[in-house]
């Protein structure tokens with residue numbers, strides 16, 4: 605049986621994907637899906653921009669293998685890890701510093717995972733002698749994440765009366781995925797890492813049993829996104845907030861960490877290629893709901909983020925229409 609729990613507003617809703625007919629992705633059939641699923645999903649995306657998914661089809665042993673691979677990488681010497689440093693910002697091995705200005709302390713970032721050799725390139729730099737097991741595990745997780753992102757996006761779009769086919773073909777052809785493997789190691793100090801919103805359509809996050817992720821609720825309270833076995837956390841990012849004309853909410857979130865055990869998380873950001881335009885869905889604009897954002901190239905949006913140290917919370921003011 606399916607559970608769609610939509611309890612109090614600050615319990616992050618759990619959406620059971622086993623409820624979807626097997627052909628949901630290929631032909632978007634919605635008839636056999638209880639309306640309550642779309643109601644719970646839309647409410648989650650509108651109010652807090654976070655939900656959890658279960659029965660998502662990512663094999664448990666793949667997550668375990670990725671977890672072990674990441675632990676082995678982060679346990680390597682500084683010298684080995686630093687072979688993965690990139691001249692490009694927010695790619696490869698990145699150390700966020702201990703001043704908590706970064707959203708994460710230590711990360712290995714694979715950009716554009718499905719259209720380039722970014723995974724193989726980083727692996728070859730870190731392990732010139734090769735590490736096929738690590739590479740294959742990351743590649744396999746990334747390719748499953750692309751499929752899952754498309755499915756979840758389709759589901760989130762199905763809450764609106766929009767041309768699903770048109771939007772989905774854009775996602776399939778014009779999105780790219782970034783995989784950040786994040787590591788939090790104990791050093792005796794409790795830190796609150798930088799609160800931020802994600803620049804994605806959606807982000808799919810796996811956090812381990814340590815927990816520590818928090819989301820800012822519309823009432824201005826930090827609420828924990830608790831670890832739930834077998835689940836993945838999905839959050840709405842800035843692009844989705846813009847496309848939906850602010851119906852969906854890209855929420856501020858952060859991690860509090862100061863435990864005894866190492867914490868790991870895997871964040872998969874599904875976002876646009878640089879030459880794609882983010883524009884408000886025409887179907888969501890009318891007299892009562894005028895277009896809130898200017899059409900914006902994702903490249904400009906990304907550059908704005910880089911120039912401002914990724915400091916903006918939500919889409920920056922620069923991309924709002926002057927009339928607002």
Ligand SMILES: O=C(O)CCC(=O)C(=O)O
Nearest residue numbers: 707786811817859869871
């Ligand atoms: O480590 C986490 O749980 C969250 C990381 C995060 O929010 C991010 O990488 O954008």
Ligand SMILES: [Fe+2]
Nearest residue numbers: 800801802857
């Ligand atoms: Fe984030």
